[in-house]
Amino acid sequence: MRYLLFASHGRLAEGMLHSVEMITGKQESVWTMGAYLEEKVDIKSQINACLRRLMDEDELIVVTDIFGGSVNNEFMNVLDDKRIHLIAGLNLAMVIELVTMNNREKDTVKLIKSALNNSKSSMRYCNLDLKCDTDDEEF
Amino acid sequence: MIKLLRVDHRLLHGQVAFSWTNNLGVDSILIANDDVPVNALRKTTIKLAKPQGIKLVIKNIDDSIAALKSGATDKYKLFIVVESVADAERIVSAYPEIKQVNLGGIKAKEGARNISKAVNLLPEEEELVKKMAAQGVEVEIRQVPSDKKVIAQNVL
Numbered sequence: 001m002r003y004l005l006f007a008s009h010g011r012l013a014e015g016m017l018h019s020v021e022m023i024t025g026k027q028e029s030v031w032t033m034g035a036y037l038e039e040k041v042d043i044k045s046q047i048n049a050c051l052r053r054l055m056d057e058d059e060l061i062v063v064t065d066i067f068g069g070s071v072n073n074e075f076m077n078v079l080d081d082k083r084i085h086l087i088a089g090l091n092l093a094m095v096i097e098l099v100t101m102n103n104r105e106k107d108t109v110k111l112i113k114s115a116l117n118n119s120k121s122s123m124r125y126c127n128l129d130l131k132c133d134t135d136d137e138e139f
Numbered sequence: 140m141i142k143l144l145r146v147d148h149r150l151l152h153g154q155v156a157f158s159w160t161n162n163l164g165v166d167s168i169l170i171a172n173d174d175v176p177v178n179a180l181r182k183t184t185i186k187l188a189k190p191q192g193i194k195l196v197i198k199n200i201d202d203s204i205a206a207l208k209s210g211a212t213d214k215y216k217l218f219i220v221v222e223s224v225a226d227a228e229r230i231v232s233a234y235p236e237i238k239q240v241n242l243g244g245i246k247a248k249e250g251a252r253n254i255s256k257a258v259n260l261l262p263e264e265e266e267l268v269k270k271m272a273a274q275g276v277e278v279e280i281r282q283v284p285s286d287k288k289v290i291a292q293n294v295l
Contacts, residue, residue, distance in 0.1 A: 025285030100161040
């Protein structure tokens with residue numbers, strides 16, 4: 001089984017899942033982790049709790065909120081575990097692609113590369129887009 | 140090959156663009172609507188919502204029917220989106236090869252009855268749904284592909 005984990009400072013991760021499910025329907029294979037919500041809980045133990053849910057043959061695609069942030073940094077430390085793929089830069093366009101293609105693309109590396117490429121082009125200065133109208137397509 | 144005809148008052152937006160095209164495995168989307176081809180802002184906005192690698196064609200209803208009948212669409216795995224039950228019925232009546240209509244989102248308006256989450260029908264629209272069903276078309280309600288199909292006739 002291939003699982004997704006959204007991880008963030010605070011509640012972004014659970015909010016992201018809420019928005020994703022509004023668009024794609026209920027997701028059973030997506031987990032979330034919000035760091036620093038309680039003072040006594042540290043990230044390492046939260047990460048370990050997630051990893052304990054994985055079977056040997058499972059894979060986990062972790063998507064953290066920001067590259068260089070402490071949440072992402074902590075996940076960097078567990079990358080020797082080959083079941084884990086780590087992406088930084090949680091955003092809705094990317095995770096919708098990951099979620100909707102998860103069952104269709106068997107190759108995890110391809111899935112991640114394609115989701116990253118496609119979502120990069122979805123960050124736009126829309127005022128400029130309105131000015132450059134593209135040609136109409138035909139059958 | 141027509142994968143699905145969907146009625147959605149928002150036409151092409153996140154839900155449709157990503158969820159449905161990926162789930163149906165389509166390579167082409169037809170927006171059939173009489174306003175969009177002549178409404179520059181609406182047309183641009185719809186073009187911007189187009190998923191990567193998918194062909195997007197925008198035509199009024201008559202031209203859409205003509206394209207379907209001409210066979211020009213046969214080689215595509217096509218997803219048709221219209222904004223109203225009336226537009227869906229026009230296309231289905233003119234092109235009986237379409238056997239499935241999905242009611243995705245029809246907004247509440249004066250005199251309309253809520254028959255399911257996000258689907259509100261006027262009495263005349265209910266009649267059109269019954270007419271399509273009588274022609275052997277499966278009219279089903281789902282917002283997103285993973286929702287359970289509800290047959291529209293059963294909730295009228």
